Amino acid sequence: MKLETRHVVLGCAGVAFFGVLILVMVALAVHRLADRFGDSGDWMSSMLPAPPVPSGDARPRGRADYRWIVRDLDGRTLDLRELRGEVVFLNFWATWCGPCVAEMPSIQRLHDQIAGDGVRFVVVSDEDPETVRRFRREKGFTFPIYIRDGALPGIFSVSAIPTTFVLDRNDQVVFRHSGSARWDADTSVAFLRRLL
Numbered sequence: 001m002k003l004e005t006r007h008v009v010l011g012c013a014g015v016a017f018f019g020v021l022i023l024v025m026v027a028l029a030v031h032r033l034a035d036r037f038g039d040s041g042d043w044m045s046s047m048l049p050a051p052p053v054p055s056g057d058a059r060p061r062g063r064a065d066y067r068w069i070v071r072d073l074d075g076r077t078l079d080l081r082e083l084r085g086e087v088v089f090l091n092f093w094a095t096w097c098g099p100c101v102a103e104m105p106s107i108q109r110l111h112d113q114i115a116g117d118g119v120r121f122v123v124v125s126d127e128d129p130e131t132v133r134r135f136r137r138e139k140g141f142t143f144p145i146y147i148r149d150g151a152l153p154g155i156f157s158v159s160a161i162p163t164t165f166v167l168d169r170n171d172q173v174v175f176r177h178s179g180s181a182r183w184d185a186d187t188s189v190a191f192l193r194r195l196l
Contacts, residue, residue, distance in 0.1 A: 045102055045103055045104065045105040045106040045109075045180075045182055046105075046106070046182065047182075048102060048103060048106065048180050048181055048182040049181060049182060050181060050182050050185030050186075050187050050188060051164070051175075051177045051181035051182075051183065051185070051187075051188055052177070053166075053175055053187055053188055053191040054174075054175065054191065055187070057194075058166075058168070058174035058175055058191070058195070059174070060168075060170075060172035060173065060174055061172070061173045061174065061175075061176060062155050062172070062173050063155070063171060063172060063173070064088075064155065064165075064167045064171045064172065064173055065153030065154070065155050065156070066079075066080040066081040066083065066084060066171070067080070067081070067153060068080055068148075068149075068150060068151070068152060068153055068156075069149045069150060070122065070124055070146035070147060070148055070149055071129075071146060071147050071149050072144065072145070072146055072147075073129055073132060073133045073136065073145055073146075073147070075129070077149070078122075078146060080122070083120055083122070083167075084171055085169055085171070086118065086119075086120050086167075086169060087118060087119045087120065087166070087167065087168060087169060087192060087195045087196055088119070088120045088121075088122055088165075088166070088167040089107075089110070089119055089120070089121050089122070089164070089166060089183075089192065090122045090123075090124070090156070090164065090165040090166070090167065091107065091121075091122070091123045091124065091162060091163070091164045091165075092124050092125075092156075092158050092161050092162060092163045092164075093123065093124070093125055093161055093162045094125055094126065094127055094161055095125070095127060095131055095132060095135040096127075097161050097162065099161075099162055099179060099180035100161055100162040100180065102180050103162060103180040103181055103182070103183060104139065104141060106181070106182045106183040106184045106185075107121075107123065107141075107143060107183050107184075108141050108142065108143055109183075109184035110183040110184040110188065110189065110192075111142070111143035113184060113189055114189060114192055114193065115143070117193065117196055118196050119192050119195075119196070121143045121144050122144065122146060123143055123144060123145045123146065124145075124146050124147070124148050125145065125146075125147060125148070126147070126148050127147070129147050132145060132147065155173060158178070159178075160178050160179070161178075162178070162179065162180055163176070163177070163178045164176070164177045164181070164183070166191075166192065166195070168195045169195065169196075174195070175191070
């Protein structure tokens with residue numbers, strides 16, 4: 001009887017030891033990823049799948065409706081009609097949405113790579129501007145973030161976030177994706193550059 005108890009205790013101790021060892025290894029791996037990509041969550045976004053953008057010409061999914069308004073975080077109005085004839089990356093998100101936050105660093109990297117080429121970024125939240133302003137400051141994002149002002153046109157109605165639309169120069173919605181993605185993937189960059 002004493003021998004069996006001793007084996008049980010030793011077995012439990014061994015399981016506990018290996019459990020702690022696995023936790024330490026996972027923590028070290030996460031720490032290395034954080035060191036590599038910084039504290040902004042870049043390591044999470046780098047692990048997301050690339051969005052399934054078309055590899056060739058994109059088929060229009062409908063005409064973009066620009067009859068709506070957003071405000072930047074300083075309260076200035078952007079009438080979306082000003083974006084007609086431009087390639088637009090339109091993303092709906094929220095600070096409380098984990099998948100939205102996970103993809104944000106990849107949107108920043110995409111913006112850094114391609115905004116200078118002529119792609120307009122319109123990243124839209126429905127939240128209080130101060131909440132979004134604080135989030136942006138803490139994360140260090142520099143891409144344009146807007147607050148929606150009024151109802152969305154039907155073509156942009158979303159049932160889940162994050163949802164991203166890509167509009168071409170002919171004012172057509174040529175891509176829609178719901179769920180988080182790694183937007184700075186080579187395929188995404190190439191797709192947006194083809195639209196320019």
